[in-house]
Structures are given as structure tokens and as C-alpha cells.
Amino acid sequence: xxxxxxxxxxxxxxxxxxxxxLGLGALSLSSLLGPSPVFGGTPSINPNSGILGQPHFPAxxxxxxxxxxxxxPSHLDLFDYKPLLNKMNGQEIxxxxxxxxxxxxxxxxxxxxxxxxxxxxxxxxxxSGAIMSNLMPHTAKIADELCFIKSMYTEAINHDPAITFFQxxxxxxxxxxxxxxxxxxxxxxxxxxPSFVVLVTKNKTGQPLYARLWGNGFLPSEHQGVxxxxxxxxxxxxxxxxxxxxxxxxxxxxxxxxxxxxxxxEFEDPEIQARMAQYEMAFRMQTSxxxxxxxxxxxxxxxxxxxxxxxxxxxxxxxxxxARRLAEKGVKFIQLYHQGWDQHNNLPNRLPxxxxxxxxxxxxxxxxxxxxxxxxxxxxIWGGEFGRTSYSQGQLDETFGRDHHPNCFxxxxxxxxxxxxxxxxxxxxxxxxxxxxxxHVHDFQATLMHLLGVDHERLTYKFQGRRFRLTDVHGHVVxxxxx
Amino acid sequence: xxLGLFFGRFHPLVVHLPIGFLLLAxxxxxASRLKQFNQLKAxxxxxxxxxxxxxxxxxxxxxxxxxxxxxxxxxxxLHKWFGISVVVLSAGLWLIEIGILxxxxxxxxxxxxxxxxxxxxxxxxxxxxxxxxxxxxxHAPGFIKKIAGASGKKLAPLDKVPGNPDSVxxxxxxxxxxLETKCMPCHSETQAKxxxxxxxxxxxxxxxxxxxxxxxxxPLSSELFRRITLPVSHQKFMPLKExxxxxxxxxxxxxxxxxxxxxxxxxSQSEIPDHLSELLMRDHKIDVTPKPYYEQxxxxxxxxxxxxxxxxxxxxxxxKLSAKNNFLDVSVSQDVKKxxxxxxxxxxxxxxxxxxxxxxxxxxxxxxxESISELSHLxxxxxxxxxxxxxxxxxLSDLKYLESLNLVATSITDVGLESLxxxxxxxRLYVWQTDVSRxxxxxxMKNKGIEVVVGYQLAIENN
Numbered sequence: 001x002x003x004x005x006x007x008x009x010x011x012x013x014x015x016x017x018x019x020x021x022l023g024l025g026a027l028s029l030s031s032l033l034g035p036s037p038v039f040g041g042t043p044s045i046n047p048n049s050g051i052l053g054q055p056h057f058p059a060x061x062x063x064x065x066x067x068x069x070x071x072x073p074s075h076l077d078l079f080d081y082k083p084l085l086n087k088m089n090g091q092e093i094x095x096x097x098x099x100x101x102x103x104x105x106x107x108x109x110x111x112x113x114x115x116x117x118x119x120x121x122x123x124x125x126x127x128s129g130a131i132m133s134n135l136m137p138h139t140a141k142i143a144d145e146l147c148f149i150k151s152m153y154t155e156a157i158n159h160d161p162a163i164t165f166f167q168x169x170x171x172x173x174x175x176x177x178x179x180x181x182x183x184x185x186x187x188x189x190x191x192x193x194p195s196f197v198v199l200v201t202k203n204k205t206g207q208p209l210y211a212r213l214w215g216n217g218f219l220p221s222e223h224q225g226v227x228x229x230x231x232x233x234x235x236x237x238x239x240x241x242x243x244x245x246x247x248x249x250x251x252x253x254x255x256x257x258x259x260x261x262x263x264x265x266e267f268e269d270p271e272i273q274a275r276m277a278q279y280e281m282a283f284r285m286q287t288s289x290x291x292x293x294x295x296x297x298x299x300x301x302x303x304x305x306x307x308x309x310x311x312x313x314x315x316x317x318x319x320x321x322x323a324r325r326l327a328e329k330g331v332k333f334i335q336l337y338h339q340g341w342d343q344h345n346n347l348p349n350r351l352p353x354x355x356x357x358x359x360x361x362x363x364x365x366x367x368x369x370x371x372x373x374x375x376x377x378x379x380x381i382w383g384g385e386f387g388r389t390s391y392s393q394g395q396l397d398e399t400f401g402r403d404h405h406p407n408c409f410x411x412x413x414x415x416x417x418x419x420x421x422x423x424x425x426x427x428x429x430x431x432x433x434x435x436x437x438x439x440h441v442h443d444f445q446a447t448l449m450h451l452l453g454v455d456h457e458r459l460t461y462k463f464q465g466r467r468f469r470l471t472d473v474h475g476h477v478v479x480x481x482x483x
Numbered sequence: 484x485x486l487g488l489f490f491g492r493f494h495p496l497v498v499h500l501p502i503g504f505l506l507l508a509x510x511x512x513x514a515s516r517l518k519q520f521n522q523l524k525a526x527x528x529x530x531x532x533x534x535x536x537x538x539x540x541x542x543x544x545x546x547x548x549x550x551x552x553x554x555x556x557x558x559x560x561l562h563k564w565f566g567i568s569v570v571v572l573s574a575g576l577w578l579i580e581i582g583i584l585x586x587x588x589x590x591x592x593x594x595x596x597x598x599x600x601x602x603x604x605x606x607x608x609x610x611x612x613x614x615x616x617x618x619x620x621x622h623a624p625g626f627i628k629k630i631a632g633a634s635g636k637k638l639a640p641l642d643k644v645p646g647n648p649d650s651v652x653x654x655x656x657x658x659x660x661x662l663e664t665k666c667m668p669c670h671s672e673t674q675a676k677x678x679x680x681x682x683x684x685x686x687x688x689x690x691x692x693x694x695x696x697x698x699x700x701x702p703l704s705s706e707l708f709r710r711i712t713l714p715v716s717h718q719k720f721m722p723l724k725e726x727x728x729x730x731x732x733x734x735x736x737x738x739x740x741x742x743x744x745x746x747x748x749x750x751s752q753s754e755i756p757d758h759l760s761e762l763l764m765r766d767h768k769i770d771v772t773p774k775p776y777y778e779q780x781x782x783x784x785x786x787x788x789x790x791x792x793x794x795x796x797x798x799x800x801x802x803k804l805s806a807k808n809n810f811l812d813v814s815v816s817q818d819v820k821k822x823x824x825x826x827x828x829x830x831x832x833x834x835x836x837x838x839x840x841x842x843x844x845x846x847x848x849x850x851x852x853e854s855i856s857e858l859s860h861l862x863x864x865x866x867x868x869x870x871x872x873x874x875x876x877x878x879l880s881d882l883k884y885l886e887s888l889n890l891v892a893t894s895i896t897d898v899g900l901e902s903l904x905x906x907x908x909x910x911r912l913y914v915w916q917t918d919v920s921r922x923x924x925x926x927x928m929k930n931k932g933i934e935v936v937v938g939y940q941l942a943i944e945n946n
Contacts, residue, residue, distance in 0.1 A: 049802060058778060058804040189800070190817055305939055330817075371938030373865065373889035373913035453805060479770065 050187030055453025060417025061379040065323045065334045067362055070163060071206050071341030074388040074402055075410040076431045077118045077351055080150055081131045084429040085390055086117030093391045097430050104157055107403045113391040116400055119348055128421030135355040138363035144421040145366055146412045147481055151425025151434040154386050154406045154441045159207040162385035166441055167213045169470045176217035179333035181470045182452060183223040185459045189330030192288035194226040194281060196333045197326055202230050202314030206339035214335060218463040220270060222277040225335060230314030234293045238285055253283060292325050305368060307360040317361035324368055327378055341384055344393050345401035366414045375415040379451055383411025390431045408434045417451040419483045439478055446475030491548030498541045504534030505573055505602055509595045528580035535573040542566050554612050562608035565601050572598045640664045641767040651750040654684060658739055661732050665722045684746045699744040702737040731762040751779060776862050776884040777838045782809035798826045814841040827851040834858045844868040849875045856881045867891040873899035880905040892916040897923040909933050
């Protein structure tokens with residue numbers, strides 16, 4: 001055999017399997033740059049419907065909007081009311097509660113761990129009587145739409161592993177994020193937009209966010225989250241360079257396609273197909289993205305609903321409004337990130353500011369989806385990567401703070417498939433440990449996939465000799481919160 | 484007062500004496516064969532005598548307690564005969580030791596080994612009788628359990644109920660398994676204690692010798708219910724041999740009798756009280772929350788012809804609800820601005836399959852609602868942003884499975900709402916950006932239990 005043909009013979013079983021699963025990509029290639037034909041076909045061979053073809057079971061949620069609160073909001077000051085903490089304010093946390101729990105480097109050297117009650121007022125809201133603090137007046141108004149999980153817990157104690165764990169199912173970087181799995185498994189409802197879009201609040205500081213949080217890991221790269229930015233260029237390098245007109249661009253891409261096809265025929269590297277799919281998508285996005293990002297057409301009362309901030313591009317409020325527009329266009333997984341919840345100190349002043357930036361818009365998004373009838377098949381999730389300690393970090397004074405706390409925290413969901421006006425799980429009187437119905441991060445992920453119609457155990461990808469899935473070998477669907 | 488039982492209940496106490504004595508006798512016998520312990524030979528016959536006498540007493544007490552309730556017949560008879568063998572063997576050995584019977588010392592050793600073996604077996608069977616099967620190795624490491632052949636946790640009758648509540652017949656799939664495990668050991672054609680046979684629905688309703696076993700609608704006057712709910716110490720308490728029924732099982736039987744004790748009622752058609760559905764979920768992971776229509780019913784197979792049809796309908800995005808569910812989820816393709824009447828007509832060819840239909844902003848001609856109303860399996864219909872007025876929506880009242888209807892930004896008013904209230908299955912109605920008044924919406928919510936969403940704008944106006 002001629003040595004120069006080596007790459008052709010080096011066509012392993014694994015390559016074959018990977019490629020046949022990606023054969024769907026080849027189908028869509030035919031439409032590259034052409035007038036977009038609708039892939040009618042039998043539903044089962046619809047190339048837009050992902051590797052699964054159709055969900056494992058009827059989906060309750062067709063799309064997800066995940067409002068990720070990076071830095072870890074204090075459950076003790078927002079949702080998890082603990083009168084005992086106020087009563088024992090300043091006293092040492094009992095050893096029987098802390099049980100030698102691992103601490104971060106920031107408080108490990110601390111000689112005393114004074115309990116810190118919440119300085120905010122808690123009240124019950126709505127017919128469901130959900131307890132919330134006065135920091136979230138708008139969210140409180142829609143309490144009857146929400147499903148709280150008060151017994152979340154994680155294994156990671158620092159931001160990066162914790163957020164990576166939440167988004168990818170592993171504390172170590174390199175796995176695909178939830179949105180990528182969804183895109184890989186279920187495909188897209190709009191071939192002119194990515195299936196997985198990421199919006200990050202502009203000009204926030206705090207724990208860094210990295211593109212790998214919405215990365216595709218080992219999945220084909222067209223499934224990575226695409227970040228839309230505020231301003232003139234929502235997607236970087238999308239618009240034509242100055243002086244290049246659309247016709248020339250189209251011609252260029254057609255020629256490029258031929259070259260790539262040639263290269264694919266020779267090397268049969270699936271990544272070439274992924275690249276072609278992305279070029280194709282980018283071209284279509286040149287018209288679809290400006291259209292969806294242009295919020296000029298939104299009436300004033302919608303801006304009023306989302307709050308004054310929503311007129312400033314790049315704010316959390318503006319991103320919530322965009323999230324709704326993307327959901328209307330059929331984007332399957334819309335992930336927002338809002339940084340700055342990491343109140344190690346000066347919580348009494350900094351936490352209210354954070355809430356002010358997010359409360360109205362989060363509530364508005366749910367209200368807006370509801371009135372449009374979209375909460376019927378859209379799931380909204382609000383939460384961070386862990387909770388915060390019931391004792392003070394450093395001295396307990398008027399600028400006290402709380403450290404990271406993986407043992408328990410609260411998130412809430414609203415919309416498709418989850419009970420409304422419902423609260424699941426509970427923590428102990430100190431808000432330190434889970435007292436009943438613990439929900440692990442993998443359980444949360446399994447439940448999320450279940451709502452999308454996917455059995456988390458059956459959506460896998462073989463990589464480096466073993467099958468991976470979002471929940472690895474863990475995760476149980478939390479049936480009790482399903483409506 | 485029952486003297487027999489009084490003494491009988493000392494059986495578990497007394498049995499430890501022969502176990503001790505006979506083991507000791509065997510030890511002495513074995514040791515006496517070594518030179519430095521040969522003086523122990525003298526003690527063997529004495530210990531054997533004590534062992535034999537205590538074994539006789541144990542057997543007598545054992546026979547007295549055997550009449551007590553609740554023992555497994557097979558195990559009991561094995562236990563009894565092994566126990567009696569122990570008496571015979573130990574008495575025989577004693578006769579040999581004192582010289583009445585003459586055998587070689589090798590045979591004596593053999594008999595001792597058989598005696599100890601039988602003793603252990605008798606003891607183990609006795610333990611099984613009092614503590615139940617698998618007690619010994621319950622907390623053993625896995626490999627020991629495997630050797631012992633213990634199956635681990637016993638499945639409760641309700642754990643075998645099929646997962647899908649729609650196919651579950653309450654009597655056959657839920658009540659019968661309980662009766663089978665708990666009652667049939669004594670109430671079947673072969674045993675029929677009290678004249679009661681529980682193997683079929685007919686014989687159950689026929690009842691036994693006494694009061695009506697089941698009186699439909701009235702659990703408290705049903706003898707079966709009375710027996711399983713008496714205090715456990717009561718003479719008439721049932722079941723006699725098996726473990727008492729669990730609270731969930733009792734609650735389920737009570738509910739079934741209350742609902743008329745029917746033979747063929749299905750779980751999905753029945754209104755299950757909250758406490759019972761919570762119990763079933765908690766103990767047996769049986770989810771009885773009502774399923775939407777598209778999960779209850781089955782759409783016909785999508786044959787070649789239908790698949791080709793779907794392929795040709797390029798104006799629509801058409802997907803199966805799931806791999807095993809042939810109902811279809813239909814929306815309009817991004818590139819289609821407005822649907823033509825012809826394209827809407829196409830949908831009728833899939834009318835047995837379409838259950839979700841999203842036509843938001845895509846209808847030009849409101850009269851096409853006539854065609855849409857023929858899609859009789861619709862559960863979700865989105866007509867938002869279409870030129871639809873009150874007189875058009877009347878057609879929709881034919882949709883008898885419709886659960887969710889979106890009429891946001893249409894020209895519907897309170898009048899149209901009136902005709903929509905005829906749809907009995909309707910649960911959610913979206914009428915934001917219409918002329919529907921908040922009062923009419925509230926009325927509909929109150930009277931029909933339909934959630935009518937009028938949206939945020941109106942909320943502001945009202946404040």
C-alpha cells in the first residue's frame with residue numbers, strides 16, 4: 001500500500017461510528033447557501049432534530065431559559081428563612097451542625113464562626129405562601145408561578161469547579177455543557193439561529209466566566225453555545241468585512257465549500273463537517289441575528305415591564321428581553337450569566353444592589369412568557385452554583401459577609417412541566433444542612449433533561465473509549481416537582 | 484386461659500438447653516479421644532442425658548406452640564421432624580454411652596456428627612420461623628448473601644404494578660396482588676378457610692360464611708376491611724400468617740370499596756384522593772397524576788404513505804412527540820410568511836395524528852379555522868396574532884380534547900369567550916392583547932376552572 005494513502009486506511013471503527021452519526025450534517029450540506037429547503041422528510045430523519053431524531057418521551061419543555069446567577073446568591077437572605085439564626089445571631093455555630101465541614105481557604109483560619117441572621121425582612125407571598133425576603137419584590141409578586149428547590153447541594157466549594165460542575169456535570173473542565181447536550185440530542189427548531197445561545201451581562205466583575213462553560217467539549221463543535229454580545233456586533237466576525245458585498249461573500253463561501261468537501265472526501269474528518277455546518281449557520285445568521293437583536297420594535301410597556309435597565313444593551317434586563325425574543329424564534333437553550341453574587345463581605349450593601357439588577361427583569365421574563373402563552377412549553381431556571389454560610393466570614397458587623405457553602409442552597413424554576421406555587425425540600429434550622437429531600441446537581445440535570453423529553457441515561461457520546469453523558473453515572477429525576 | 488400455649492411459649496427459651504448440653508457432650512466426646520483429656524469420657528453420658536431430657540421437654544413445648552398462629556407450614560414441619568430426630572439421636576447415644584447398646588467408637592463419632600448437624604438445622608429453622616426468612620444473612624456482606632441464596636429485599640405486592648397508570652385496572656393490577664400475597668395462602672380453592680375463596684373477583688364478592696366480605700361503597704361494613712384493620716392482637720385480625728397489610732395497601736382497599744368495588748375500573752379514569760396518590764408515589768413510585776390526552780391515547784402508526792406526505796408538506800415543521808408516540812407536533816416553517824388555504828387543508832390528511840399545532844402569525848384567512856376544527860385530536864392550539872374574531876372561534880368547540888388555546892393578539896372579545904367555554908376539556912386560555920375583559924376572564928376561571936391569562940397590561944390598568 002502506498003504510504004501516502006495512509007490516512008485513508010486509518011479509518012477506524014470509532015471514526016466510522018462518529019461519522020455515521022454525523023451523516024446528518026452531510027444532508028444539511030446540500031442546502032449550504034442555497035434557498036433553505038425545509039427538511040420535510042419523515043420526522044425521524046429530520047436533520048434538524050438532533051441525534052435522537054425525536055425525544056425519548058413527549059417533552060414538557062421545548063426550550064429552556066437558564067438565568068445563571070454566578071457567584072452564588074445567599075439562600076439565607078433571599079429564600080430560606082431561618083428565624084433561629086436571627087435568635088442566635090452572634091453565637092458560635094454548634095459543632096453538631098457544622099460537623100467538621102470542609103472550609104474554603106478564606107475562612108479556614110477563622111477562630112470563631114458567629115452565626116449571622118438575615119438582616120432582611122421575610123414575608124409570605126401569593127396563594128402558595130412562598131417565603132421570600134424583601135430584596136426581591138417583583139419576583140415575590142409571581143411567587144405562585146414558581147417552583148422552589150430549597151434542598152440543592154453540590155460537592156464543589158469553589159466557584160470554578162462548582163459552576164463547571166453545574167454546567168457540564170463534571171468539576172473538571174472539558175465536558176460538554178448542558179446546552180451543548182441539548183443541541184446535540186434534540187437539534188434545533190430554527191435553522192437560522194444556533195440552538196444554544198449565551199448572553200452575559202456586560203461590565204460586571206466577579207468570578208470570571210469562560211467560554212468553556214458553554215463549550216461543546218468532545219461533542220461536534222457546531223453544538224457549542226454562541227455568545228451574543230451587546231452593541232453593534234452581537235456575534236463577533238459575523239458581518240462582512242468592509243468592502244465585501246454579500247454576493248462576493250456568497251461566491252467565496254461556495255468556493256470554500258468545494259474545497260472543504262474535497263478535503264473531507266480525502267480525510268473524512270468529522271470536524272470538517274462541523275466547520276462547514278458552522279459556516280453555513282454563520283451565513284444565515286447574518287440576517288437572522290440582527291433581526292432578533294433589534295429590540296427597537298418592542299413597545300414601551302414591555303420596556304416598562306422589564307425595567308428601565310432593559311433599554312441599555314448588555315444589562316441583565318436587556319438580556320432577559322432578548323432571551324424572550326430568542327425563545328420566540330425557537331432557540332432551544334438560552335443561557336444568561338449574571339456575575340457578582342459573591343458576597344464574602346459587605347453583604348448588607350452589595351446584595352440589595354445585585355437583586356435590584358436582576359429581580360424585576362427575571363420576574364418580567366416569566367410574566368411576559370406567561371402572557372404570550374409561552375410558559376406552556378418554556379422552562380425558566382434561576383440559581384447559582386452553591387449557597388452561602390450561615391455564619392459570618394470575618395467579624396460579624398454591619399459589613400459582614402458569607403463564605404461559600406455547598407451543603408444546601410435554593411434555586412427556582414417556572415414554566416413547562418414543573419409544579420407552580422410549590423416548594424420542594426428543606427434545610428435544617430441553621431440553613432446549613434439539607435433536612436429533607438436532597439437534590440444533587442446531577443439530579444437537577446437529570447430532571448432538566450427529563451423535562452426536555454430526554455432520558456439522561458440514554459443520551460450518550462462515546463469518547464476516548466467510553467460513553468459519556470451529562471450526569472455521568474449519577475442523577476435521579478426529581479419526580480415530585482413535575483406537574 | 485390456654486395452658487398449652489402458656490407452656491408452649493417457653494419453647495424458644497427452653498430450646499437453648501439441649502443446644503448447649505448436646506454441643507458440650509460432643510465436645511467432651513471429641514476431647515476424650517485425646518490422651519490428656521481422656522478423663523472427660525466419664526462426663527459424656529451425663530451431659531448426653533441432660534441434653535436428651537431437655538430436648539424432650541423442648542419438643543413437647545414445641546408441639547404445644549405449633550398450634551399457635553402464623554407459622555409457615557413447610558418450615559414448621561421440617562423443624563418439627565428435625566427436632567424429634569435430635570431427641571432420638573441423643574437418647575440413642577446415651578443408651579450407647581451407658582453400655583445398653585453396643586457399637587464401635589467410630590460409629591459413635593459418626594452419630595455425634597449427624598446429631599450436631601441436625602441440631603444446627605433445627606435451630607436455624609426455628610430462627611426462620613420466629614424471625615422470618617433471610618434474617619440471618621440480612622446484614623451479611625454481598626458474597627455471603629449470594630452463597631446463602633438470599634434474594635435481598637422482598638417485593639411488596641404493589642411494587643409490581645405496571646408503570647403506566649392508564650393501563651392499570653384497579654382490581655386486577657392492584658387489589659388482586661395484595662390478596663394474593665396476604666390472603667390467598669389460606670383463602671384459595673385448596674384451603675378456603677372460613678368458606679372464603681379470594682382467587683377471583685366473583686368468589687370475593689360472593690364472600691365466606693359470615694357477613695358480606697365486601698359491601699360496595701361501605702368499607703367499614705365490609706368484613707374484609709374490618710378484619711385487616713382490627714388491632715393486631717385481636718383474635719379475628721387478618722392475615723393470620725402473613726405480615727399485616729401496610730397502611731398504603733389498607734388505604735387503597737378502602738378507597739376501592741368506597742368507589743363501589745368494581746371489577747374493571749381503570750386507574751386513569753378514577754379520581755384518586757390526594758393522600759392516596761401521595762402514598763402510592765411515596766411507597767411504590769406509582770405516579771397517578773392525570774396524564775394529558777396525548778399520553779393516554781395512542782395515535783395510529785405512521786405508515787410509508789403518511790411519512791411521504793409529511794415529507795411533501797414543506798410549509799410545516801412536523802415532528803413526532805416522541806420515539807414511541809405517534810402524535811405529531813406541527814409548526815409553520817420559518818420561511819413561510821402566511822399559509823395558503825391549500826396548505827392548511829393539507830393538515831387534514833394528518834388529522835388522526837396532529838395534537839400540537841402552532842399557527843402563530845401565519846393565518847391569512849380566518850375561515851381556515853373550519854378545517855382546523857376537524858383536527859379532532861388537538862390538545863394545544865396556538866392561533867396568536869391571526870385575524871380571528873368572535874364568530875370564527877365557535878368552530879373550535881368541536882375540539883373535545885383541546886387543553887390549551889392561545890388567542891393572544893386576536894380580535895376576540897367576551898362574546899367569543901362564551902363559545903369557548905363550551906370546550907369541556909379546556910384548561911388554559913391566553914387572551915392577552917385582546918378585548919376580553921378581566922371580568923369575563925374571572926367569570927370563566929370561577930365557573931369552568933379554566934385558567935384565563937389576560938396578561939400584564941390589564942393588570943396595570945386595574946391597579
